[in-house]
Amino acid sequence: MMKISLIDAQTAIINYKDTFKSRSARHILESLRGMKASAIASNDKSKLREVRGWICLLQAQEHYFSAFEKCLQREYYKAWCDLEVSITFIERLPSSLDVKILECIDFLKKKISKLQTLYPYKMFGSPEYIFKRKCTICDSYVNYRKKCEHLPGSIYDGKLCKYAMTDFEFLAMALVENPVQKYSVPFAKDEATGKHFDHYDYKLLDYLFSGIRNPFEHWDYEIQSKAVPTSKFKDLKDDVSCPCISDKKYGECCKGKEVIVIQNLEFVISEFAARRIKSLGGKWRVKPPARNIGREFHIAIFHTTHEDLS
Template structure:
């Protein structure tokens, strides 16, 4: 892969990156025309990896801008792209293209979202065909091409034909993460906002540690007895922890590779009045 600067959102729009993408696309087309499959596949790999890095930067930038739903969808696209790239990659390329870093951070960013309900459509599919050769795929009749592998610069996917929607279910672990069933205006994105405020770019290293902390009951005066209990038991506050002296609630520590201002160590408590 060619050495280029690709760290910030501004880097994704430079003439340099556009020239590199155009060059790789031209080289891929030329390799396909000349029957050079190894070169065509390598061009695909570098194009896909650059596209993944650009998309990951855009997702981070949208989190910074508080465009949380857009960032969520982009993180899911990153997840899909990363899987395909890894399937067709090799050790040195994985290191050079930041695949391990991006894979690790995608799941960590997603874990900080408050989304928990999704719609999952059920479909009846007439048949699938191979995107490489057009073969109609049946249980006992498959072509030589493997789904997810690259052939002559083209990713093999199974294309759907004669699809009919049957049902829509509400699930907590969706196949399609973009199908969020929440109104973002009603949700708390404090964790995402707090973390992103300390990061300058998508490739700064950080980690999270999920724990629990106890606080005096007086700290929860803003929680009404009918509200969900802060301990996340799904019971009402009255039926759960309201009569206790202390309430133990989920807590997350953010761990950074760079020094932070001293006030960054302050605990953000979500139930204080005002």
């Protein structure tokens, strides 16, 4: 297949809403990678920065589209990982960007943020490890105190300088709410088989993706507080999570009160999406799932690397 020009690649990426079904992302990516290699070979730093920016934007878009398709297939954890990869590529984009590019980024950020809010994941594994960095030009080990004469991202005799990480040593794993990366989601373990399984309640995502079909389809949500008589929860046991989502047990929290304040999440969706949901017997209001996660869950770590991040 014939390689495309940078202008054609830019047009396809900027007009993503019109081209995302018809464009060949793989073809565009291969062409851009070829331009990146040419820029490195010719020591053209300006061209290298420009092409790397377009590669990152294309990758960010494609991983968002992939996440949307996985959500339609109810593969929610895989979709979550795609959303995280998309965020990584967005963060690698240069600070000074064209208005049209900023519009593309703003769309992705808003969509990803809204989707991730609907996920039940609240705690994540945060690994601690030590490693060494080695310059790919002179093969010297570098650190914050000791550096070589080469700068990462610069070109030396047709070769791109990078700091390669080597000699990894895992130290520990902690459960935290806001880690640097959020791939490491805790999953429960079946003690009988020794296998991990996805125990999370994805009712909000199930509800949304039973209605929407297009990654550009408008949707939003509103969270409202509602006072519900405690009598409605008369059959609730003391040792279960409190309906107010306080992360406390019902018997230690709202039991005995006249009312319990709970949160209702109401989706704002298109008429077509509403009809799809109604045809499936969906309700208009759904309550967010409880946010309690056990302390002894085993950690499943997802790790990914991309040549386009270098």
